[in-house]
Amino acid sequence: MSDKTGEATQQLTAGCLQFNIAMGDVEGNLQKVRDGLQALARQGGRLAVLPEMWSCGFDYRNLATLAAHTPQVVETVAALSARHDMVVIGSLPELDGDALYNTSYLVDRGVVRGRYRKLHLFSPMREDRYLQAGSKTLVADTSVGRIGLAICYDLRFPELFRRLTLDGADVICLSAQWPKPRRDHWCVLTRARAIENQVFVLAANCCGVQGKLDFFGSSMILSPRGEVLAEAKDQPCEVLATLDKQAQRDYRAAIPAWHDRRPDVYGVLT
Template sequence: MQACTIASCLQFNIALGEIKTNLKKAEAAIRQAADQGAQLAVLPEMWSCGYDYRRLPELALATPEVVDRIGRLSRETGMVLVGSLPERQGDAIYNTAYVIDRGEVVGTYRKLHLFSTMREDRFLTAGDTTLVVQTSAGRLGVAICYDLRFPELFRKLALDGAEIICLPAEWPKPRQEHWRTLLRARAMENQLFIAAANCCGIQDRLDFFGMSLLIEPRGDILAEGGENDTVLTARFDYALMEDYRQQINCYRDRRPEIYGHLP
């Protein structure tokens, strides 16, 4: 295990349906994170276009080009980039997070839990597999936005060896305290690091509060965004994680024979 990972969250106002505009914002934020020494950068959910539902089949056609373009920037900076984009396969559209390590796509994760309150299930298809992948920035698990409300997913990622969970999101007002509380709880109960990148600003009728977070295994917040575009950076120290797991050994003290094994 490496000694640490310098991680960043890239928070910005996503222009609905405007891929070129959002790509420029993302590239500028990635370069800023690189200047801050980041090895890992997490972008928001659906960062290329937002939830422009009716145009998603069209907008998803640009995703391979978007991935290729930020892949070149990943290679240039030597960084691992994680963020979700619309992925089209046949007639299905997925909300897919791409993990790009120094120019190569080393893993993809399709959002498992679709937020029916916002009609995601009418326009998107849910994924059916989880992802933990070894990268140059550490062993990463990936979840997306509403997934945060399902602790069993995070426990599975932890049991599969995730050191950092990356969570792209579009989490709107007025549920700021749900966001903060759930993220801290997921970090504490699984004793790992979390890098959660939310968007900010107004899209259509939704107001996004930002508040991207970098959290360590004790639940302490290392960096937190406000409500405007920003790049947050913090150091994830793996020795701290190992020490904390030794102090409170939740993994050894689990009783899966009582409450059931995760599949």
């Protein structure tokens, strides 16, 4: 991790923005992000994670038209991240030729450092009928450390999180739209991914009602021990916590799970 002058630092103030995504309202949702990033910046935030498909929601009928706004949305987020000296991550609809993707953009102080197309599409909600799945993982070096990206349903696939950690991620950022009936899974799986990989996890969920779905919020920031450093309730808000990288190194030394792995028996990844 590095501070504003590029010198090494052991602590990072990081946060999640949680809000009710207005279906199809790109400008209205963008204004919520403007306000939220400003609030995080006032509290010293250097890393911000936004929910899944935060600009418009899963407005499938109009998604191609809404995705056409994404390049301008990313430009606006880049300008905001530069203004606030911040890394901003969040999922948006991406149009590439005739294909639509659910893509998380990583913007570091005005520069797009990478984008990750969601690998696991949630078939029970027909995501696979409207969107194409990605084929690559992403871990990127940023001004605040080495970050891996995941999106919502990816949380159920520990192989992805292990891959990101093997590739050097110290922090994994997850954008989500995770509804109420599976709240207990959200709480268990976010902690499990943090504990088993000894990484910080920032999980930004949305809140409020969209059509027939009710979202519970509970955006979370977890330590490599699985401790809940910060957790939202069910209303729009910002949550922040301090990530202590030295404490992460100390914990990995105390519980040397990485050293004690047996890839010779069960394979390099699993």
